[in-house]
Amino acid sequence: MKITILKRKKELKYGAVIASLLSILFGITIYLVIIGLFGVNLVEAINILGKSFISPTIMKDFLIIYVMGCGLLLSFKASLWNIGGEGQFYIAMIPGIVITLLLFNPETSSTTVPAFIVVLLVIITGSVVGAVWAAVAGTLKAFMNIDEVPVTLILNYIAYYLVNHLVSGPLKGKKTYGYLRTDEIPGIYRLNIILPITRTGNQFEEAVYSFLTQVSYYIALLVTAIAISVFTWWLFKYTKLGLYIKIMGSNPEYLYATGVNTKMLTLLIMALSGSIIGLSGSLYLLVEWGRIPYGIQSHTPGYGYLAILASWLSMLDHRLLPVSAYLVAGLRNTGLSIKIAGLGDTEQTLIILGSVLLGYSITRFIADYEVKIR
Amino acid sequence: MIDFYGEALMRMSAAFATIYLVALGHSLFELSGVLDLSIDGVFFLSTGLAVLFSAQLHTSLTTLGVDPLICTTLASVLTGLVTALIGLFLAFILTVLPISHGAVGLSLMFLGYGLGIYAGYPVRLKYGSIAQFAYPENIVVYSLTLLVSLALGLTTYRMLYSTAIGAMIRACGEDPHAASALGVVVYRTRLIACGLGYFMVGVGGSIFTLLWLRYWDIRSYVLGYGWFAYTIALAAGRHPLILIPFAGVFGALLEFNISIQATYGLPVDLAGMIPFIAAIALMTLYGSTKLKRLFEPPRGLGKIYYKEERTI
Numbered sequence: 001m002k003i004t005i006l007k008r009k010k011e012l013k014y015g016a017v018i019a020s021l022l023s024i025l026f027g028i029t030i031y032l033v034i035i036g037l038f039g040v041n042l043v044e045a046i047n048i049l050g051k052s053f054i055s056p057t058i059m060k061d062f063l064i065i066y067v068m069g070c071g072l073l074l075s076f077k078a079s080l081w082n083i084g085g086e087g088q089f090y091i092a093m094i095p096g097i098v099i100t101l102l103l104f105n106p107e108t109s110s111t112t113v114p115a116f117i118v119v120l121l122v123i124i125t126g127s128v129v130g131a132v133w134a135a136v137a138g139t140l141k142a143f144m145n146i147d148e149v150p151v152t153l154i155l156n157y158i159a160y161y162l163v164n165h166l167v168s169g170p171l172k173g174k175k176t177y178g179y180l181r182t183d184e185i186p187g188i189y190r191l192n193i194i195l196p197i198t199r200t201g202n203q204f205e206e207a208v209y210s211f212l213t214q215v216s217y218y219i220a221l222l223v224t225a226i227a228i229s230v231f232t233w234w235l236f237k238y239t240k241l242g243l244y245i246k247i248m249g250s251n252p253e254y255l256y257a258t259g260v261n262t263k264m265l266t267l268l269i270m271a272l273s274g275s276i277i278g279l280s281g282s283l284y285l286l287v288e289w290g291r292i293p294y295g296i297q298s299h300t301p302g303y304g305y306l307a308i309l310a311s312w313l314s315m316l317d318h319r320l321l322p323v324s325a326y327l328v329a330g331l332r333n334t335g336l337s338i339k340i341a342g343l344g345d346t347e348q349t350l351i352i353l354g355s356v357l358l359g360y361s362i363t364r365f366i367a368d369y370e371v372k373i374r
Numbered sequence: 375m376i377d378f379y380g381e382a383l384m385r386m387s388a389a390f391a392t393i394y395l396v397a398l399g400h401s402l403f404e405l406s407g408v409l410d411l412s413i414d415g416v417f418f419l420s421t422g423l424a425v426l427f428s429a430q431l432h433t434s435l436t437t438l439g440v441d442p443l444i445c446t447t448l449a450s451v452l453t454g455l456v457t458a459l460i461g462l463f464l465a466f467i468l469t470v471l472p473i474s475h476g477a478v479g480l481s482l483m484f485l486g487y488g489l490g491i492y493a494g495y496p497v498r499l500k501y502g503s504i505a506q507f508a509y510p511e512n513i514v515v516y517s518l519t520l521l522v523s524l525a526l527g528l529t530t531y532r533m534l535y536s537t538a539i540g541a542m543i544r545a546c547g548e549d550p551h552a553a554s555a556l557g558v559v560v561y562r563t564r565l566i567a568c569g570l571g572y573f574m575v576g577v578g579g580s581i582f583t584l585l586w587l588r589y590w591d592i593r594s595y596v597l598g599y600g601w602f603a604y605t606i607a608l609a610a611g612r613h614p615l616i617l618i619p620f621a622g623v624f625g626a627l628l629e630f631n632i633s634i635q636a637t638y639g640l641p642v643d644l645a646g647m648i649p650f651i652a653a654i655a656l657m658t659l660y661g662s663t664k665l666k667r668l669f670e671p672p673r674g675l676g677k678i679y680y681k682e683e684r685t686i
Contacts, residue, residue: 354485
């Protein structure tokens with residue numbers, strides 16, 4: 001048998017869309033075959049799958065994965081494989097707890113600093129800590145040429161242990177009803193807008209209202225996602241740094257030959273990538289968690305890894321990143337919904353993510369290549 | 375009666391065998407140029423499969439008079455065979471199709487976690503403890519495991535550096551196009567390397583749960599031991615012999631973590647960090663010496679091997 005794979009000379013009309021749809025269908029088929037083999041009701045599973053992609057609850061995951069994906073995209077475009085999003089995300093939450101609970105806690109001290117200043121401080125320090133955490137790998141890469149993949153990966157586990165240590169030690173909460181976790185950060189520092197629950201009886205109206213409820217609850221994440229999106233576009237379109245990042249990914253020797261300090265550039269790109277992820281970590285604390293639980297590795301939704309996938313699936317194109325982030329968020333949402341429906345447990349999220357993305361990764365190439373079998 | 379030191383030695387052997395086999399299999403896999411980011415998922419899947427196979431074989435074969443040790447050993451081999459199939463699949467698609475090694479690897483990692491739970495959880499739910507399906511706590515079994523893993527390491531070393539197939543594997547890792555021009559069938563060579571490599575990863579995973587821990591839990595997938603083996607393999611330059619001291623030291627650090635914590639009065643999470651910090655320290659140490667050149671990754675690792683026409 002001869003397989004001929006040719007790069008398409010002419011771009012396939014709607015190729016990316018067709019290839020993406022076929023790939024997703026292929027992936028979903030793999031998933032259904034797997035869970036069907038284990039006796040899960042397929043009709044119910046398909047129903048949940050469809051609903052999950054249009055459910056308003058997809059909002060939070062989409063926004064977080066998108067923001068983190070932008071951060072990772074910066075380093076990936078420069079061929080710097082920052083696999084440490086998980087660690088940078090969680091370590092960036094620590095200053096948020098210290099600042100809101102120990103330094104400017106209105107319940108225990110008579111602080112006069114306005115809440116928005118404290119929130120800004122949390123976000124800035126979170127970004128800085130995320131940048132520093134990523135810069136560890138950046139420094140080793142830049143000055144000693146040590147592969148950043150294992151270093152960033154290992155730093156994830158070090159971050160898990162360090163956060164756990166702080167949560168069970170110096171930052172251990174006093175009002176936690178016996179749970180091992182930090183105290184909840186004061187309400188004035190939370191960034192949610194909570195709309196009242198309304199029942200109209202009209203399904204469409206309630207769906208729209210439910211969507212608006214999610215938008216307002218995660219408004220801070222939404223604003224950040226838009227800001228980061230504009231920043232990424234601006235960076236690559238108009239700045240020298242954006243150009244350097246792109247050249248770094250394709251021809252770093254050229255940059256070196258033109259007198260660019262590639263070592264400092266490596267460090268800067270890693271730090272910038274980490275700072276965006278750190279920003280998302282501190283926002284996640286202020287918007288969603290409100291506290292840090294002990295045993296972070298058991299509580300993590302794995303955003304660090306999900307964002308890597310979203311970034312890769314976008315083919316490192318920031319214009320496609322919203323689509324891939326939505327896809328990844330939808331799949332995670334499906335897994336959770338299947339779990340809630342009693343059709344499975346934690347494995348559902350993992351299997352649906354794995355199988356659909358595997359199918360997608362394998363077949364996505366047909367947009368750029370044609371295959372002939374003889 | 376096994377004394378304290380005997381038991382420590384036994385557990386150390388199991389820790390070494392696990393880390394060594396997984397890192398060795400991963401090294402062989404990557405030396406052929408295929409990036410292995412599914413390692414942690416496949417490692418966890420192999421722990422689940424080992425538990426499932428061992429429970430099935432024990433309940434069905436021991437009634438026929440088959441020795442329990444044979445049942446457990448068969449479970450390890452079966453686990454290795456299943457993971458070898460995954461290795462073959464990866465080698466095939468990542469060589470024949472122009473697709474991202476990283477995206478496929480990470481997708482398979484998630485799938486491995488999920489399938490690992492599917493495989494191991496029903497056994498855990500039904501029997502609680504899996505100790506009855508594990509290898510016997512016997513110094514002979516632990517010593518044999520140690521010897522077999524070392525023998526596998528030496529054989530892999532011989533194969534890689536003294537045989538034609540070894541040279542072909544390394545050539546595919548460095549430059550698959552050049553290797554192909556010299557007559558090497560890249561995808562067939564990678565099938566051998568990835569199949570054998572993942573067989574060892576599977577057996578290593580089964581030893582982790584059936585000999586070292588003698589325990590399986592759904593949360594094992596957050597331990598990151600697959601990634602740990604990945605790092606050790608990288609730090610040792612994917613060299614089968616240099617891996618031996620690395621696996622020994624890091625196996626000991628993982629195994630005696632609790633003892634270190636108790637001896638020095640360290641908080642549990644700080645003690646947990648030690649092996650991971652040591653791994654980075656080690657990479658930094660060799661990165662600053664001439665050893666760095668010796669331990670460089672294959673130049674073609676993870677690069678898409680695009681060739682227009684392929685005969686399958």
